[in-house]
Amino acid sequence: MARVLIRNVSVLVVPESGECRVDEAQDIHIQDDRITAITPTGTPPPGAAADGAGEGEVVDGAGLVAVPGLVNSHTHSPMVMMRGAAEDLSIDDWFNRRIWPMEVNLTPERVRVGARLACAEMLLAGVTTFVDHYFHADQIAEAAIESGIRADLAPTFFSSAGPEAIDAAVDTARDHRTRGPRITASLGPHATYTVGDEDLRRTADLARAEGFRIHLHAAETDDQTQSSVDRLGVTPVQVLDRTGVLDAGALIAHGCGIRDADLPILEQYADRVTVASCPKVYLKLAMGTVTPIKGLRSVGVRVGVGTDGAAVHNTLDVWEALRMVALTQKQREQDAEWMNLSDTLRLATRGGAAAAGLADQVGALEPGRQADIALVDLSGPHCQPVHDPRAALVYSVRSSDVRTVLVAGEVVVRDRKLTRMDLDEVFTDAKDLAHTLVDLSQGGAVQHYAP
Amino acid sequence: MARVLIRNVSVLVVPESGECRVDEAQDIHIQDDRITAITPTGTPPPGAAADGAGEGEVVDGAGLVAVPGLVNSHTHSPMVMMRGAAEDLSIDDWFNRRIWPMEVNLTPERVRVGARLACAEMLLAGVTTFVDHYFHADQIAEAAIESGIRADLAPTFFSSAGPEAIDAAVDTARDHRTRGPRITASLGPHATYTVGDEDLRRTADLARAEGFRIHLHAAETDDQTQSSVDRLGVTPVQVLDRTGVLDAGALIAHGCGIRDADLPILEQYADRVTVASCPKVYLKLAMGTVTPIKGLRSVGVRVGVGTDGAAVHNTLDVWEALRMVALTQKQREQDAEWMNLSDTLRLATRGGAAAAGLADQVGALEPGRQADIALVDLSGPHCQPVHDPRAALVYSVRSSDVRTVLVAGEVVVRDRKLTRMDLDEVFTDAKDLAHTLVDLSQGGAVQHYAP
Numbered sequence: 032m033a034r035v036l037i038r039n040v041s042v043l044v045v046p047e048s049g050e051c052r053v054d055e056a057q058d059i060h061i062q063d064d065r066i067t068a069i070t071p072t073g074t075p076p077p078g079a080a081a082d083g084a085g086e087g088e089v090v091d092g093a094g095l096v097a098v099p100g101l102v103n104s105h106t107h108s109p110m111v112m113m114r115g116a117a118e119d120l121s122i123d124d125w126f127n128r129r130i131w132p133m134e135v136n137l138t139p140e141r142v143r144v145g146a147r148l149a150c151a152e153m154l155l156a157g158v159t160t161f162v163d164h165y166f167h168a169d170q171i172a173e174a175a176i177e178s179g180i181r182a183d184l185a186p187t188f189f190s191s192a193g194p195e196a197i198d199a200a201v202d203t204a205r206d207h208r209t210r211g212p213r214i215t216a217s218l219g220p221h222a223t224y225t226v227g228d229e230d231l232r233r234t235a236d237l238a239r240a241e242g243f244r245i246h247l248h249a250a251e252t253d254d255q256t257q258s259s260v261d262r263l264g265v266t267p268v269q270v271l272d273r274t275g276v277l278d279a280g281a282l283i284a285h286g287c288g289i290r291d292a293d294l295p296i297l298e299q300y301a302d303r304v305t306v307a308s309c310p311k312v313y314l315k316l317a318m319g320t321v322t323p324i325k326g327l328r329s330v331g332v333r334v335g336v337g338t339d340g341a342a343v344h345n346t347l348d349v350w351e352a353l354r355m356v357a358l359t360q361k362q363r364e365q366d367a368e369w370m371n372l373s374d375t376l377r378l379a380t381r382g383g384a385a386a387a388g389l390a391d392q393v394g395a396l397e398p399g400r401q402a403d404i405a406l407v408d409l410s411g412p413h414c415q416p417v418h419d420p421r422a423a424l425v426y427s428v429r430s431s432d433v434r435t436v437l438v439a440g441e442v443v444v445r446d447r448k449l450t451r452m453d454l455d456e457v458f459t460d461a462k463d464l465a466h467t468l469v470d471l472s473q474g475g476a477v478q479h480y481a482p
Numbered sequence: 483m484a485r486v487l488i489r490n491v492s493v494l495v496v497p498e499s500g501e502c503r504v505d506e507a508q509d510i511h512i513q514d515d516r517i518t519a520i521t522p523t524g525t526p527p528p529g530a531a532a533d534g535a536g537e538g539e540v541v542d543g544a545g546l547v548a549v550p551g552l553v554n555s556h557t558h559s560p561m562v563m564m565r566g567a568a569e570d571l572s573i574d575d576w577f578n579r580r581i582w583p584m585e586v587n588l589t590p591e592r593v594r595v596g597a598r599l600a601c602a603e604m605l606l607a608g609v610t611t612f613v614d615h616y617f618h619a620d621q622i623a624e625a626a627i628e629s630g631i632r633a634d635l636a637p638t639f640f641s642s643a644g645p646e647a648i649d650a651a652v653d654t655a656r657d658h659r660t661r662g663p664r665i666t667a668s669l670g671p672h673a674t675y676t677v678g679d680e681d682l683r684r685t686a687d688l689a690r691a692e693g694f695r696i697h698l699h700a701a702e703t704d705d706q707t708q709s710s711v712d713r714l715g716v717t718p719v720q721v722l723d724r725t726g727v728l729d730a731g732a733l734i735a736h737g738c739g740i741r742d743a744d745l746p747i748l749e750q751y752a753d754r755v756t757v758a759s760c761p762k763v764y765l766k767l768a769m770g771t772v773t774p775i776k777g778l779r780s781v782g783v784r785v786g787v788g789t790d791g792a793a794v795h796n797t798l799d800v801w802e803a804l805r806m807v808a809l810t811q812k813q814r815e816q817d818a819e820w821m822n823l824s825d826t827l828r829l830a831t832r833g834g835a836a837a838a839g840l841a842d843q844v845g846a847l848e849p850g851r852q853a854d855i856a857l858v859d860l861s862g863p864h865c866q867p868v869h870d871p872r873a874a875l876v877y878s879v880r881s882s883d884v885r886t887v888l889v890a891g892e893v894v895v896r897d898r899k900l901t902r903m904d905l906d907e908v909f910t911d912a913k914d915l916a917h918t919l920v921d922l923s924q925g926g927a928v929q930h931y932a933p
Contacts, residue, residue, distance in 0.1 A: 111866075111867075112867065113869070114865075114866070114867065114868075114869065114873070114874075114878065115868065115869040115870040115871075115873030115874055115877070115878070116869040116870065116873075118822070118823055118870065118872075118873050118877075119818065119819050119822040119823060120818055120819065121818045121819065122818065125818075148863060148866065151863045152863035152864050155863060156864070311809065313813075314809035314810060314812055314813040315808075315809055315812060315818065315877075316812075316818050317812045317813060317815070317816050317817055317818040317820075319813075319816060344877075345873065345874075345877035345878045346864045346877070346878050347864070348864060357766075358762065358765035358766055358806075359765060361765055361766060361767075361768045362764075362765040362768060362770075364768070365768050365770060366768055367570065367571055367572045367573065367576075367766065367767050367768040368570050368571065368572065369768075371569070371570040372569055372570060410909075412599060412602045412603035412606060412905065412908075412909075413603050413607070413797045413798070413799060413881065414565075415562075415565070415599065415909055415912055415913070416562075416563065416565065416912050416913050416916035417565075417566065418564070418565065418566040418567040418916065418920060419566040419567065419569065420566075422565070422566030422567075422569050422796065423565075423566055423796075426566070426569075426766075426795075426796035426797070427565065427566070427796045427797050429880045429881065429882055430864065430880065431880055431882035454863065457863075458861075458863075458866055461866055461867050462866070462867050465867035465869065469869060
């Protein structure tokens with residue numbers, strides 16, 4: 032590794048609370064994988080050698096805004112292979128007539144090809160960390176490592192697959208801990224409605240004993256919560272509480288069905304429980320509501336922005352997702368002043384970092400943090416004139432405005448090109464295999480949706 | 483004018499009802515401003531000279547999808563100059579504390595500079611027609627003509643500005659009829675709550691007498707409708723009915739507050755009344771509801787997709803807007819099967835054409851229609867693999883995927899570059915003047931929002 036200097040760039044400063052701001056004409060100094068200093072352009076960083084020797088690579092930031100690399104707080108990356116293959120369907124039909132029958136077709140190779148495409152899409156769009164939840168997660172790790180992206184990977188399991196499948200998933204998670212600094216591991220029970228209490232309890236015990244976090248779907252819709260109450264007498268959050276999942280530390284995907292009565296429970300674990308919100312999906316599947324972020328924030332639970340899988344979100348575009356969070360939160364609370372520019376940007380950066388279990392490592396551009404940075408070009412006609420760069424980032428920017436991306440101090444996208452992967456080869460492989468993923472002729476399904 | 487051949491392109495076919503489809507490997511033959519034939523690649527068009535003489539320009543369509551040029555069914559194009567300058571505000575504050583005080587600063591030059599930037603943004607994004615409603619509309623006409631885009635322009639007026647302003651606006655509309663085939667004219671009373679019944683009646687009489695359509699804001703929110711009922715005893719739609727505006731033929735912007743009881747009234751005028759839906763705005767301003775498209779369609783009223791002005795929508799991106807229509811309609815009706823891919827694409831093309839008063843001229847790729855065409859590149863990682871190109875167009879595509887654009891058979895964007903305008907000059911002018919538009923030091927306001 033080496034030194035990198037991003038010279039003469041505007042820097043998006045995302046504080047832990049309060050207003051974000053953009054500081055113009057800054058130099059970002061990077062040593063190895065970390066930011067060492069951010070100084071006005073041309074000022075030597077504290078402790079720099081006077082002769083500037085060993086300066087390393089210089090990235091010209093003129094006209095660009097440096098943004099903390101976005102975090103995709105919840106996705107199933109290989110599902111890009113099913114993009115556009117399950118449209119205009121109810122949530123029941125989406126699961127039972129398309130996705131779960133299609134997932135009978137999963138193989139390690141197909142998962143890897145999909146994950147490679149997903150990593151390419153995300154890096155080119157300024158996503159530097161993704162929090163994944165899927166099968167054959169060892170293949171997703173390979174793809175992530177190849178691309179240079181950072182990933183927290185939860186090998187997914189259903190109770191219906193039997194204890195061996197759970198053991199295998201846990202073993203995969205253990206193995207991920209050996210895959211280098213950009214890969215972290217979580218445990219991935221699918222959901223409260225597909226994994227029984229005993230298996231959740233066992234997962235939570237393991238997580239506590241070995242220091243894993245747990246990433247799972249829970250309270251995705253009001254209907255799921257009501258069904259849980261009807262069947263079990265408790266809400267999904269109460270299931271997570273009584274099985275020890277919350278105590279172990281959890282990332283709850285969606286949580287649209289979290290009730291006010293669940294909030295005091297979540298408050299007890301606010302230091303280790305986070306929620307990912309993916310609102311494009313909630314509208315597209317007509318799920319009836321969106322994540323109650325205002326309530327979650329009132330009890331100190333941190334929230335990240337996610338895309339969910341591209342089989343429903345169609346993209347892994349976190350710019351699109353963060354915009355949808357702002358819009359749908361204003362709508363939900365009937366308050367145009369709520370979920371303002373600063374809070375929205377904070378969710379997609381610091382909030383995502385917390386969801387990834389990396390709250391102290393990524394999510395902000397500060398000395399000591401990992402150098403995960405997206406350089407964004409606001410010069411397009413859809414952003415001009417720029418009265419407020421924060422507004423441009425939330426409401427105008429497209430992923431195609433991302434020009435250069437660093438992960439852990441390494442340039443992984445330079446001038447809109449991946450530095451580590453051959454995109455044409457990624458496309459060729461994906462096109463060759465895409466039809467095999469969506470083939471419904473095999474019959475069967477990996478699971479049945481009846482929450 | 484001349485001949486243009488778009489060779490070996492996939493063609494999005496948007497029928498008047500039923501499923502859209504994409505026909506691969508087609509040639510689109512264009513003579514002067516119109517499509518003359520669409521044939522399988524390499525087949526000569528009916529009646530072609532055997533030697534292919536005088537073929538004119540050939541555009542290589544390989545790997546691209548030809549889409550009917552999108553229609554921005556409701557916007558205030560020069561407001562791009564205020565992009566990002568009025569964020570996180572209630573609708574009352576947005577109007578009364580920012581926009582209407584800012585509009586004191588409007589001058590012909592500033593409007594023209596903004597309209598030029600807006601035309602550039604729209605053309606580069608595949609928008610070939612915009613339906614505009616703003617002040618100094620003669621300047622907007624100049625910008626549109628310079629850029630090559632098609633526009634229907636409604637010079638806007640408030641009753642508070644007095645009868646001379648109304649006369650001047652009507653004179654501008656009359657003048658627009660002399661500005662060539664790509665400019666059409668409507669009359670532009672601002673809204674039912676800012677233009678009195680007498681002025682609406684006079685406008686409707688004039689429209690009928692001279693063959694104008696009327697483009698105005700009405701029933702934007704439930705609150706506006708309730709306020710109208712409380713103050714006047716009738717809904718905004720009833721106001722439009724009793725003043726003759728519906729009978730003259732109207733484009734209603736937004737209509738989120740249209741009630742079920744209004745539908746039988748609108749049904750009587752369904753051949754000449756359309757509605758534009760701009761849902762990003764309804765969420766952002768927390769307006770509480772979105773356009774009741776299902777009800778409008780049930781009585782035969784055609785609906786287009788719009789962006790409204792960039793002072794609230796932040797972009798003039800109709801791809802973004804059509805996606806928001808699909809998502810918010812599914813949410814509104816709690817039905818994931820509603821507003822499917824085909825219906826969404828139809829709204830943004832044929833629906834927009836109807837909103838522009840050009841239902842027989844644009845909005846579909848068919849022989850005899852105007853050659854208004856966007857060539858879209860689905861090869862990006864956010865679109866791949868393409869199981870369904872219609873899904874890619876609705877849920878994955880970004881405006882940056884638009885490669886080449888024709889209006890009336892003329893290439894106005896070639897390989898992502900404007901052919902008629904110097905974009906750098908447009909930017910320079912916009913940046914030079916942007917601060918003058920958002921200056922609140924003058925005091926006053928063009929109007930007060932108290933619907």
